Amino acid sequence: DQQVKQNSPSLSVQEGRISILNCDYTNSMFDYFLWYKKYPAEGPTFLISISSIKDKNEDGRFTVFLNKSAKHLSLHIVPSQPGDSAVYFCAASAQSGGSNYKLTFGKGTLLTVNP
Amino acid sequence: DAGITQSPRYKITETGRQVTLMCHQTWSHSYMFWYRQDLGHGLRLIYYSAAADITDKGEVPDGYVVSRSKTENFPLTLESATRSQTSVYFCATLRSTEAFFGQGTRLTVV
Numbered sequence: 001d002q003q004v005k006q007n008s009p010s011l012s013v014q015e016g017r018i019s020i021l022n023c024d025y026t027n028s029m030f031d032y033f034l035w036y037k038k039y040p041a042e043g044p045t046f047l048i049s050i051s052s053i054k055d056k057n058e059d060g061r062f063t064v065f066l067n068k069s070a071k072h073l074s075l076h077i078v079p080s081q082p083g084d085s086a087v088y089f090c091a092a093s094a095q096s097g098g099s100n101y102k103l104t105f106g107k108g109t110l111l112t113v114n115p
Numbered sequence: 116d117a118g119i120t121q122s123p124r125y126k127i128t129e130t131g132r133q134v135t136l137m138c139h140q141t142w143s144h145s146y147m148f149w150y151r152q153d154l155g156h157g158l159r160l161i162y163y164s165a166a167a168d169i170t171d172k173g174e175v176p177d178g179y180v181v182s183r184s185k186t187e188n189f190p191l192t193l194e195s196a197t198r199s200q201t202s203v204y205f206c207a208t209l210r211s212t213e214a215f216f217g218q219g220t221r222l223t224v225v
Contacts, residue, residue: 006157032212043119043205043216044158089158093212101146101165101209102173107157 006106019077023090030092121217138206146209
């Protein structure tokens, strides 16, 4: 049973436009969410995170939105750049449950930004 | 400052052979993890360690063994490699709520 779901295996957008990557979760114990970016032949790198006490967190071109009632989060990239082309993983953890050390990942979404 | 280093980067081994993947961190993060990345499965946790001499199973531990005699090292051993263990393996450490990953080891079992 997959607890973190990224239902879109791939997404293609034009340079300068907005990219929206979606993630759903089923475990109500999850209260901390992260996005990782992965280039080919490299390890994933941390991008942005959000705690369940917030519904939005912004860092430059990247914004993560959290809808707790829908158990849904999304990553917005504005404007998208060709260098953003990578696989994006959504991850979740249950900090208040004492399991903050365990990250559960989704399957990833391959974002391609076309020049 | 290398942070977290995995070796080898690439490995080809035969079915039934034992193979060990190495992971070394230059920080002193308590938690360390091994994940495997497979198409259609994303990143799945194999084993993790809370400190030296403390290890526990993750989501897909079968066929793997870990040890952690020193805080900085966390080797992963495939005792008898199978083709289903062909994958990309990532080691990671944890600082607060953020995981830091190594560059990965691409393992092919033939």
